[in-house]
Amino acid sequence: MTRAGGLTVGVVGGTGHTGGELCRLLLGHPEVRTILPTARTEAAFALVHPNLTGSGLAFLPVERLAERAGELDVVFFCTPSGEAMRQARHYAGRGVCTIDLGADFRFADPLVYQRVYGAEHADPGLLAQARYGVTELNRDEIATARLIANPGCYANTAILALAPLLRAGLARPDVPIGIHAVNGTTGAGNTPKKAIMHAEVAGAMLSYSLEGHRHGPELEAFFTTFAGRPVEVDLDTAHGNFARGIHLRADVHLTAAHTRDELLELYTEAYGGEHFVVVNTQPKLGALNEKQYEIYPNLNHVVGSNFCHLGLDTGRGGQVARIVAVTDNLVKGAAGSAIQNMNVALGIDERTGLTAYAL
């Protein structure tokens, strides 16, 4: 499916954390020959992404990339909301596999987009073509898609954490699902602000967007379709005292009591064939309430990789499922899953270029 000699890939918006991470991963992708990141700045690539010094990459203006659309196999958008919707048709219309890491194509309904993002959608006609890219759940649709809406970092993590329970109909519909997620400070962007200076966050954490993080409606839209009924979530977001990764926990009130083992079985079945989703099945030992940190996943075991590690327990005599999920917000939460989707869409082995384990 790929052109002889390897793929040519554009990265619109190559200066941010996500764009840099995408370039990093594409540099290690054996099928990718040419990477074309764009920037508004004239800054040298290695000054913006010093970790990629020696890679030989260089920025080009976004207009130059647009002129070369015919050369591209794939284009990624790592742009603020509102950009991709204006440029996507230019690429997707030429058959370029177009993957938006932003929010422009995540909602089927342009009015929902408008409500959540506060601006009218610029190209609602494209929405019908877009496929929502949680690879593990939408693989078949992604395989034939030419316009892919990569999910938000919190959304992707939460969806993997909750899908087996919702698919099995185990969650009580009358109790909202509580999701509390802590993200690294790379999730706050790289524009200097007082609140995200080191001395402010070191030794602490930062709650934000309590009025409602935009990934909340994204989750509800997805789950409502997925579960076939309205699903309500309380999504709590914060930045932790670390640069990368999402540590997420969800409380799901169940329609009937279940044991930890029963839920673990549900999850291992759901993800048994998935390379990138690992369920921690360590048995619980010791006395009541003895702390056993190892039965839950640890962010350090996924940061830098495309893995999502899951663990769980039950509370209130099995009436509540408590799920923990960890991912790297810039990999599985963004650039990694985008490449995973690219691989699927191009008919390449899904794991290609994503083989790295966490440090």
Place this chain on the structure above:
Amino acid sequence: MTRAGGLTVGVVGGTGHTGGELCRLLLGHPEVRTILPTARTEAAFALVHPNLTGSGLAFLPVERLAERAGELDVVFFCTPSGEAMRQARHYAGRGVCTIDLGADFRFADPLVYQRVYGAEHADPGLLAQARYGVTELNRDEIATARLIANPGCYANTAILALAPLLRAGLARPDVPIGIHAVNGTTGAGNTPKKAIMHAEVAGAMLSYSLEGHRHGPELEAFFTTFAGRPVEVDLDTAHGNFARGIHLRADVHLTAAHTRDELLELYTEAYGGEHFVVVNTQPKLGALNEKQYEIYPNLNHVVGSNFCHLGLDTGRGGQVARIVAVTDNLVKGAAGSAIQNMNVALGIDERTGLTAYAL
């Protein structure tokens, strides 16, 4: 009310984080003359608590302290569950103001204690005398108590965060209150374990006790009495990448929609006269979903102090209140509130010895 020449205070269990913190604060208390911390170890005090080098404190065996019960004005227990219940009568029976920082006297019903802590209560007859020590809510009872059950660190923080809403009857009874709290690693004790080594936690966080942290039933017992109806909480606990402090958030579904300003008014009224509870009333500016970290409290602004900072917002058109509370787990969450209770019980100005602001 205090003896001429200052107070003599015992600290049973002086080797842990809480016992050390209590000594630190008592050293700065102008009414305290003598501090007698106990230890099972023969180790020098300054080796166990190097930050208190120069204080001149020394450990004595717990048996020696028991012999000197008649000299004491106050005794604090910083012991694992099960110790205080065996020794408290010895002191309280002599009129010594007895304050347990552990869980032994937090439940009025010994069967609830047994269910939550997995062991029979050794002195159920004392429970009727014990008063639960959330100073801001129980000040009058504490003033006359001789046996005080200091609340758990999560419980104290969550109670201050939620009491105004529950007192006003604004919380929907049919939706559990989701509470997600991140605590410093001092909350994990000082016994070396692999999971809490630096390299394991640095850059990450640790979920624990998902089957149900014991402060959950403590909260439910308190709130059920306080609100006059059953209150259910989902308490999620984790250790963050910092040594001290609790960053806690709660989601409360409301019986009717309220604005942020209405809730802020409720909170400022509730805590207007309280020295140690500060409500962040900064107005929200900017566009929809613009991040404004400063309207929520930051752990760095309370660590080292006895303050609890509160902030809040509303979601879903005002149907959900989202509260953020930060405290120092070893001060307001333990040793500081214990001294605050001591002050009240002895008729001293409540703020005495607790005047330090956060760094």
Place this chain on the structure above:
Amino acid sequence: MTRAGGLTVGVVGGTGHTGGELCRLLLGHPEVRTILPTARTEAAFALVHPNLTGSGLAFLPVERLAERAGELDVVFFCTPSGEAMRQARHYAGRGVCTIDLGADFRFADPLVYQRVYGAEHADPGLLAQARYGVTELNRDEIATARLIANPGCYANTAILALAPLLRAGLARPDVPIGIHAVNGTTGAGNTPKKAIMHAEVAGAMLSYSLEGHRHGPELEAFFTTFAGRPVEVDLDTAHGNFARGIHLRADVHLTAAHTRDELLELYTEAYGGEHFVVVNTQPKLGALNEKQYEIYPNLNHVVGSNFCHLGLDTGRGGQVARIVAVTDNLVKGAAGSAIQNMNVALGIDERTGLTAYAL
């Protein structure tokens, strides 16, 4: 020596980390009645220093403070270099005890100031009155001074670390003293810059000023006088992954071999009467090269306090002394030692207002 009813204290430049810390400490000083911090901004004090919410402090314009010079007992300057030299005469000339936490009066020779700071000194005539404020070494001079140059944070820490060796003439004059110090990111100021954002520093550290930190010449000027011979230092500075504190180590090549115990004796004699300098004299145990972290001081044991903890060992068969010193850069390195100097200059017990131990 103090006015009836307590001291009135001005803080010129109250918005930075040092100014805020000075206010924090002055709020706990029992002899201080009125604190007058200045600011160029109209911002509310509690928004700039949220940790001091509830203190009731408010900024006034620097011009208003100048008009009220006659009311002041003490004025502190927490201003960038170049400010204090222009305003100090206004206060010192009226007999106000004037303490500059900046560098304007640290060099007796205005040409050295000009060389190091790149600007001409605006009031060289005042330099002769200024006393350099390392309290432990210059107490008598400070007691009668009305203009005190508070040492730089690195300088104060390094001076305490090295003074006993230099006074005893044990350091080889032909080998520069290597000093490597890591400071918290509060030392980098509170102006947002990309390099000191959280995601840049978390998990790393930042070297800076390799061409020569300005505290290097300050150290050399002090030590050359103190030791009565030219002293050369290589001062290496960096910001570590923490907000507060200096962890400093120095290598001193000795004129003759000495044992660790001999040097510990030298240090304990030198600082035996000092409240704020603690020498870690724990014996070395175990086999050759066995790691024994506890014999060296830990920053966590001083942060928040005015203490300097010292530890040491010898290398190369006793031919090199290796000293470790830790202080809180904003307390002993700035605001705390400034208050210590104020106490001495006003004839108050030196420890007043500085009794807090580290957390």
Place this chain on the structure above:
Amino acid sequence: MTRAGGLTVGVVGGTGHTGGELCRLLLGHPEVRTILPTARTEAAFALVHPNLTGSGLAFLPVERLAERAGELDVVFFCTPSGEAMRQARHYAGRGVCTIDLGADFRFADPLVYQRVYGAEHADPGLLAQARYGVTELNRDEIATARLIANPGCYANTAILALAPLLRAGLARPDVPIGIHAVNGTTGAGNTPKKAIMHAEVAGAMLSYSLEGHRHGPELEAFFTTFAGRPVEVDLDTAHGNFARGIHLRADVHLTAAHTRDELLELYTEAYGGEHFVVVNTQPKLGALNEKQYEIYPNLNHVVGSNFCHLGLDTGRGGQVARIVAVTDNLVKGAAGSAIQNMNVALGIDERTGLTAYAL
């Protein structure tokens, strides 16, 4: 040079940080077919290295590996000092490329080993065959070696930082080179100890081995041969508040004054052909002493990769060179350089399996 179908590689001592990291990197090495890590424990591999869950690796007892020596192409030792010297002959004698990541073969002279490590060398006869594996400097020797002594993490980093200056004869022989290095806490091993618990290190750093870290003599032995004259170093070691990476700085007093540009030219020439050594040549801007963090390397830009980033400046009018070097202590400082050496010894492209950039 490799066997048809890929390499079979043994990892003696697969449970520690270094052994785990070696397995991680070997899993991504395209020429490696079989990885055989040994352990004394019966623990499942994924429980010891949860980041490698899904890799399919399993421990075998070291005796089983010894029996299979004939199958191996390469064996790595990630064992405490004293192990490799007893087992290496078994493998090297069969022609297996044998790479010790410990210290057993780093000193040509067994008496130096004995002095530094406090134990007699068990197989001094092998020392003559061993080659010291700083690939960038000893590539030719390594290409034909069958026993490779991989350098210590500090040593490798310091050698890359200093070699150009020493080779050019620019360092004054009468002044020791001051080297101060901060390492992640993974460098402290994974045995739980109080000093390296999270709450002890968070917000601080830990000095250790002030009597002389063993990599100091290793450096001196190497440099004395390399420079053709005695070289003395003061090596200061500490653990920082991060899990991985070495941030190292060196002060070198020069025989004559040089500009920063001259030294940068020396370094870029020295490392111009090296893939894994990057020299930061950003120009200095701004005023005297203006902080410009970006001209020095940042640990975050190398962690997870095999790169060493170098930066430098001059002090005292060009008379002192100040070098900063950053590496990942477990990659370039251990497992990565070991694989780089393996590649060279087996005639594979040196970069194979080491293409990852830092996160």
